[in-house]
Amino acid sequence: MTPAPLYAVVCHSTTRLVLAACSRTCHARWLKIKPLVTSSTYASLTSRHSALGERGSEDHMCYRRTADVLHLPSRNLTTGQPGWYESMANSQPIHLTEQLLVTVQQATGLPWWASIICTTAALRTAVTLPLAVYQMVIIAKVEGLQVEIAGLAKRLSYEVSIRAKQQGWSEKTCRYHFKKNLRRIVSELYVRDNCHPFKASLLVWVQLPMWVSLSLALRNLSTGRAGSPSAIQEELAAGGALWFPDLTLPDSTWVMPVSLGLINLLIIEMFALRRPEVSKFQKFVTNFLRGISVAMIPIAATVPSSMTVYWLSSSCVGLVHNLVLRSPRFRQLCRVPATRSDSDTPYRDMAAAFVAKYLK
Numbered sequence: 001m002t003p004a005p006l007y008a009v010v011c012h013s014t015t016r017l018v019l020a021a022c023s024r025t026c027h028a029r030w031l032k033i034k035p036l037v038t039s040s041t042y043a044s045l046t047s048r049h050s051a052l053g054e055r056g057s058e059d060h061m062c063y064r065r066t067a068d069v070l071h072l073p074s075r076n077l078t079t080g081q082p083g084w085y086e087s088m089a090n091s092q093p094i095h096l097t098e099q100l101l102v103t104v105q106q107a108t109g110l111p112w113w114a115s116i117i118c119t120t121a122a123l124r125t126a127v128t129l130p131l132a133v134y135q136m137v138i139i140a141k142v143e144g145l146q147v148e149i150a151g152l153a154k155r156l157s158y159e160v161s162i163r164a165k166q167q168g169w170s171e172k173t174c175r176y177h178f179k180k181n182l183r184r185i186v187s188e189l190y191v192r193d194n195c196h197p198f199k200a201s202l203l204v205w206v207q208l209p210m211w212v213s214l215s216l217a218l219r220n221l222s223t224g225r226a227g228s229p230s231a232i233q234e235e236l237a238a239g240g241a242l243w244f245p246d247l248t249l250p251d252s253t254w255v256m257p258v259s260l261g262l263i264n265l266l267i268i269e270m271f272a273l274r275r276p277e278v279s280k281f282q283k284f285v286t287n288f289l290r291g292i293s294v295a296m297i298p299i300a301a302t303v304p305s306s307m308t309v310y311w312l313s314s315s316c317v318g319l320v321h322n323l324v325l326r327s328p329r330f331r332q333l334c335r336v337p338a339t340r341s342d343s344d345t346p347y348r349d350m351a352a353a354f355v356a357k358y359l360k
Contacts, residue, residue, distance in 0.1 A: 089216045089225065097217035102232060112239025112247055113309055116218070120313040123210065129321055131203040133334045136325060140337040141195035145186075152185050211314065215307055222248040222304035236306055247306040256308045257300035263315040264293035270322055273353040274341075326350070 088094065105115040157178060164174045190196045219225070224233045236247040243253050251257060268289050275282075300308045324330050326346040331338075343349050 089220060093213055094216045094220065097213045098221055101214075101217055101221065105235075111241065112236050112306065113241050113244075116306060116309050117313040120214070120310055121317050123214075124314060124317045124321070127210065128203060128207050128318075131206055132321060132325060133336065135200045135203045136331070136334075136336050138195050138197070138200040140339050141193050142190075142197055142200075143339045143341065144337055145189050145193065145195070149186055149189065153182055156181055156185065214310055218306045218310055219304065222306045236304075240305060244305040244309075247309065248304050250302055251300070251305050251308055254297075254301050256305070256312050257297045260300050260308065260312045260315055261293050261297040263312070263319055264296065265290060267315070267319055267322060268293060269354070270350065273350055273357065323347075 101115070101119060104119050105112060108115055108118065110118065160174055160178045160181070163169070163177075169177070221232050222236050224230055233248060238245070240247045243255060244251050268286060272286050296311070300311060328342070328344060328346070331342075
């Protein structure tokens with residue numbers, strides 16, 4: 001029969017080996033391990049330990065250390081933590097967007113496909129259209145400053161050349177002082193006219209989060225994830241029309257995905273035709289956006305039709321807004337400053353550029 005202290009030492013060594021193996025296997029996470037020493041074993045070891053005499057205190061300390069190791073605090077092993085996508089889909093802004101979509105549908109009484117289109121048109125007209133007008137104002141002001149900047153640059157170049165002769169500057173030093181002072185002058189002009197080019201990017205910083213929020217909200221409502229009510233999912237399943245009667249399923253005909261890609265490409269070409277002479281970076285950005293538009297076709301064919309309806313309606317509204325923003329009357333109504341690149345017949349010029357580029 002094994003003495004109690006020796007048994008305790010064996011248990012202590014075995015437990016350390018088990019814990020070391022578990023920590024290597026589970027990346028240092030605690031495992032919920034059942035104690036190896038039961039109450040009856042503990043009583044038996046205690047009675048044996050009391051009969052060991054003078055060696056009892058030392059062996060008792062050994063056993064206490066073993067018991068402390070055996071009775072470890074148990075923690076559950078949790079490896080299924082949600083990723084960044086699921087965390088974002090379950091965030092408070094997405095849930096608020098879900099409530100907005102449900103409230104609009106219940107208030108209007110429209111079928112879900114029509115409610116999605118109306119909500120998209122209302123949000124883009126009330127939020128993104130004013131920001132697009134503000135963007136045009138900033139771009140027009142920046143473009144109007146180019147003549148003044150060119151004149152100041154010539155004057156600055158003359159002053160730097162005179163100072164270089166006086167101080168004996170090298171060509172590299174002249175370029176440094178010219179660029180430094182020109183940046184300062186341009187910055188002062190932007191502040192004077194309140195038209196820093198970064199303000200023109202405000203539309204992107206608002207439109208992109210809104211697009212993501214509505215997409216994830218429709219995805220949650222269509223799939224029943226992130227705690228969305230199942231009754232809404234059932235309504236979406238019967239809230240389609242024509243060839244997409246079920247908004248919770250993808251569009252198997254690919255009509256909406258292909259239409260989405262074509263409309264996005266048309267919007268990109270409208271901007272590309274406006275400026276025939278562009279830099280290499282602008283060409284890269286244009287080709288990159290074309291690639292995204294083509295890649296959106298298979299993506300739209302795999303998501304619920306409710307998301308595809310939103311994406312398609314958003315692109316259609318964006319196309320209409322871009323055409324309206326080209327109108328000289330609308331630009332005058334919004335008090336957009338006139339520039340040298342403005343045309344009295346923008347639609348005719350656009351059609352002629354399209355024919356010259358693609359049909360000849």
